[in-house]
Amino acid sequence: MSPPVTRVHSDAALPKSADVVVIGGGIAGIAAAYHLAAKGHSVAVVEKGYIAGEQSSRNWGWCRQQNRDPRELPLAQRALDLWGGLNEELGAETGFRRTGLVYVTTSHGDLDRWAGWVDKAREMQMRSHVLSAAEASAMAPGSTGHWIGGVHSPTDGRAEPALAVPALAEGARRRGATLHQDCAARGLETSAGRVSGVVTEKGTIRTSAVLVAGGVWTSMFCRHHGIDLPLAGVRSTSFFTAPAPKITDGGISTPDVTLRRRLDGGYTVGISGRGMLELTPQGLMYARPFWRTFRKRYKLVTIRVGRSFFDGPEATLNWRNDTVSPFERMRTYDPPAQEKLVDFALKRIGELYPELADLKIVHRYGGLIDFTPDWIPVISAIDKLPGLYVSAGFSGHGFGIGPAAGRLAADIVAGDPPIVDPHPYRYGRLVDGTDLGEPGLM
Numbered sequence: 001m002s003p004p005v006t007r008v009h010s011d012a013a014l015p016k017s018a019d020v021v022v023i024g025g026g027i028a029g030i031a032a033a034y035h036l037a038a039k040g041h042s043v044a045v046v047e048k049g050y051i052a053g054e055q056s057s058r059n060w061g062w063c064r065q066q067n068r069d070p071r072e073l074p075l076a077q078r079a080l081d082l083w084g085g086l087n088e089e090l091g092a093e094t095g096f097r098r099t100g101l102v103y104v105t106t107s108h109g110d111l112d113r114w115a116g117w118v119d120k121a122r123e124m125q126m127r128s129h130v131l132s133a134a135e136a137s138a139m140a141p142g143s144t145g146h147w148i149g150g151v152h153s154p155t156d157g158r159a160e161p162a163l164a165v166p167a168l169a170e171g172a173r174r175r176g177a178t179l180h181q182d183c184a185a186r187g188l189e190t191s192a193g194r195v196s197g198v199v200t201e202k203g204t205i206r207t208s209a210v211l212v213a214g215g216v217w218t219s220m221f222c223r224h225h226g227i228d229l230p231l232a233g234v235r236s237t238s239f240f241t242a243p244a245p246k247i248t249d250g251g252i253s254t255p256d257v258t259l260r261r262r263l264d265g266g267y268t269v270g271i272s273g274r275g276m277l278e279l280t281p282q283g284l285m286y287a288r289p290f291w292r293t294f295r296k297r298y299k300l301v302t303i304r305v306g307r308s309f310f311d312g313p314e315a316t317l318n319w320r321n322d323t324v325s326p327f328e329r330m331r332t333y334d335p336p337a338q339e340k341l342v343d344f345a346l347k348r349i350g351e352l353y354p355e356l357a358d359l360k361i362v363h364r365y366g367g368l369i370d371f372t373p374d375w376i377p378v379i380s381a382i383d384k385l386p387g388l389y390v391s392a393g394f395s396g397h398g399f400g401i402g403p404a405a406g407r408l409a410a411d412i413v414a415g416d417p418p419i420v421d422p423h424p425y426r427y428g429r430l431v432d433g434t435d436l437g438e439p440g441l442m
């Protein structure tokens with residue numbers, strides 16, 4: 001069942017033209033629209049379902065620099081700066097609070113990795129501390145876990161996915177963007193070898209610039225235009241609890257479960273690292289670039305043939321722009337929670353936090369995460385088709401960096417100086433034979 005989201009209304013009429021059309025109303029597309037509109041561009045956002053209906057409302061709400069891949073840390077740092085001012089800038093509640101985030105562990109391997117990361121992060125002016133066993137226990141009060149240490153990032157925080165993306169969408173609209181829900185983009189029109197329009201189910205919008213921010217559907221959309229974008233989906237399970245005793249004000253990650261306190265006093269619970277890998281035509285197509293990811297994670301994921309094999313975001317389907325597309329056949333991808341993971345998490349929380357033994361679940365849901373082979377997003381122009389840009393493949397951590405990722409996408413589309421070095425996010429690395437190395441950090 002989809003988690004709740006504040007709904008925004010759609011604008012009445014689809015514009016005939018726009019400077020930029022953004023495909024996808026998740027945080028990547030909405031934040032880009034917000035920044036593009038601030039630069040004075042006319043922007044239309046088309047969303048096949050409702051704003052924040054997919055990953056952007058299903059995430060845990062962690063806004064962190066902690067444990068970021070160094071290639072992504074500059075974007076995470078800019079994002080935390082932006083989050084800090086958003087409530088005031090938007091005049092609306094995003095739920096962002098700079099509460100700090102804590103990880104605790106029973107593994108010496110984790111501690112060694114975190115110590116190495118903290119050293120690197122210090123060079124990039126990021127404050128984060130490795131915790132001793134006593135400090136970890138003090139940071140996880142009430143826990144029965146035998147933590148040998150942890151890591152704490154005091155400048156990180158958390159926000160409410162259900163509020164933040166709709167608030168940003170309204171902010172984009174105030175800046176002049178138009179929002180169109182239940183409006184799938186079926187494909188592009190081109191003229192003289194470059195983008196000239198977007199064909200939606202409600203009509204065509206003339207434009208010379210299109211940003212595809214379609215989350216797990218982005219690869220399918222690109223393939224429709226002969227553009228190869230290796231993405232692989234991993235299904236994750238989470239749940240919301242009813243208000244419960246406070247064990248943290250922010251987020252705490254243990255080796256088995258993560259808990260993030262919401263504004264309403266309940267918790268958003270995630271199951272660390274575990275999930276489901278569905279065998280899909282797209283997955284088989286990109287088996288090779290994802291081999292290293294598979295090797296790293298297969299012990300924690302269940303593998304099975306899923307619905308996506310036939311009609312989900314990773315099916316290999318053909319359609320014409322004047323016929324119903326797969327995007328409007330599945331308005332919101334809403335995979336079910338894996339019940340055995342929910343049971344496992346509830347049991348572990350009860351063991352670790354006796355005062356949370358009677359947690360009541362109010363929503364349980366699945367979410368498909370769009371991984372790239374190196375777990376770094378693509379925020380980039382696609383040189384093969386001038387006028388086409390992509391912002392996708394956030395690999396399970398796009399919510400926290402969303403505001404800055406949107407700003408970077410807007411800078412690239414507008415041809416302005418980029419907020420951070422865009423090189424790590426270039427599309428070409430995924431298809432030009434670049435050695436992507438081991439997948440980064442989540």
Ligand SMILES: Cc1cc2nc3c(=O)[nH]c(=O)nc-3n(C[C@H](O)[C@H](O)[C@H](O)COP(=O)(O)OP(=O)(O)OC[C@H]3O[C@@H](n4cnc5c(N)ncnc54)[C@H](O)[C@@H]3O)c2cc1C
Nearest residue numbers: 024026027028048056059060062185214215367398399400
């Ligand atoms: C369970 C879970 C926990 C997570 N926890 C965190 C966390 O704590 N912190 C963090 O930073 N990140 C987290 N993430 C990752 C984060 O949610 C995503 O990286 C981020 O939301 C991606 O945003 P997006 O806009 O790229 O994609 P999405 O939010 O998936 O949005 C894409 C949108 O595009 C639309 N679309 C697709 N194709 C078309 C089309 N052809 N026409 C029109 N519309 C289209 C879709 O309907 C969808 O609404 C988590 C993800 C999950 C699933």
